[in-house]
Amino acid sequence: MKRAAALASVALLAFLHAPLLVLAAFSFNEGRFAVWEGFSWRWYAEAARDQRLVEAAGNSLWIAAAATLISTAAGTLCAWALWKRQSRLLTLGFSLSLVTPEIVTGVSLLAFFQWLFRFGGLQLGMHTVVLAHAGFCLAFVVFVVLARLRTMDASLEEAAMDLGATEWQAFRRVTLPNLAPGVVSAALLAFAISFDDYVITSLVAGVDTETLPMALYAMARRGGSPVVNAISTAIVALLGAAILAAEGLRRKE
């Protein structure tokens, strides 16, 4: 039985990894079709020459950077405040944000923004995408940072305050430096989640903003091309690096 289970496990691991490995391999294929014709950077060069793709990648980077900054700052402060005192309402809110299907989050934000804009004359665009992304990254940041805080010794902060530091100084000079790996790891995670999102983004981006996943989706719907293989591989490499770095930091100590 043990051997059968081991064999099934190897097959399953292959099932999990083969599709992405095959896709990555064929992104370096000289030819256009699913037949290997030789190694080439051709499709990466073609993607880099495509103005629409370059702009979409730029948008994605800006949005992910802004959403990461906002959610990491707000989330870290929030986790610190929740460290010593629970808030059932906030915990409920974060849990709700984590279990809501993406499509429901997307349409609820769309309905909310449209309702709001009746009074302000605003339009959907980059700013609504950044707000939406910061919102769904927040819960991840809070949980990652809170997990890190719970491994730390709360009495250090108290000692600092006994020695005359204000509560803010104690946070700034004692807790935050110790917390840094957790915060960076949360930020990398937020960046990856934001950069990768398609469903929510496509609903709140309006007509003039396109992100890389939106461009990728449109190309995939049309049947795909080797350029899509190249972009996909590049995205996986970028996100993979971010996640591995986040995991490495989380495991430290």
Place this chain on the structure above:
Amino acid sequence: MNRLRCLALAPAAALLTATVGLPFLILAAYAFLSRGTYGGVALPWTLENWRRLADPLYAGILARSFLAAALATLLCLVLAFPLALSIARASRWKHLLLALVMLPFWTSLLVRAYAWMFLLRDTGLVNTLLMRLDLISEPLPLLYNWGAVVLGLVYAHLPFMVLPLYAALERQDPALLEAAADLGARQWHAFWRVTLPLAAPGIRAGVLLVFIPCLGTYLIPDLLGGGKTILVGTLIQNQFTTARDWPFGSAVSLALMAAVLVLLWLEVRRRKEPLL
């Protein structure tokens, strides 16, 4: 709580209110309003949107979503169990094997769905290979059907099943199996009567972690089903985009959320500790 900590909570509380709280209230209100002439919503208040959920067309979509999610969950359980068991009982490389399971999960869902399109489409790798080997003369219709959707769901959610199963199996004392063997139980017998019942909490958590995202899935049926397989996620998206019936879309969204929350509540109530 002192002033500084209240102040520290404020940005997150504001962000949460603006992106979760208020949008939900709007959705809840829209679900009881009528459809406006140019899309959007209008008065009067009505229960019509909820009545339409019982329409055979929409009830059928909801039922199919449950069935597809249930089938994907069952397949995940059957496939993940041997893997989780092997990792839990491996003498070395446990962490490496777990990382290998989690790695694809952390890469883009969109890319992973596209990877299957690349394999399964008419000019994809599988059809190209089979045709080159002269096993078939024209491409098999592998993509844009229910099979492809369920395959995609299983592929995307398998890690959610492996992790809780592993956590439950890892805690099991190997001496229990030895005791069962000493008392005359054969391998299969011991598996059914000892390993499986003790893994029950892991199975329940895994089933929940797979079933819930599968139920609300949008991207996978959209890309791998090619619009021929309407599930509840696609229905919601349609109501807010092409059909422009926001009140009905809101009602479907709330119904989906209610299903998700009831499932979670059933599990949280059992384990008496937070799931998250």
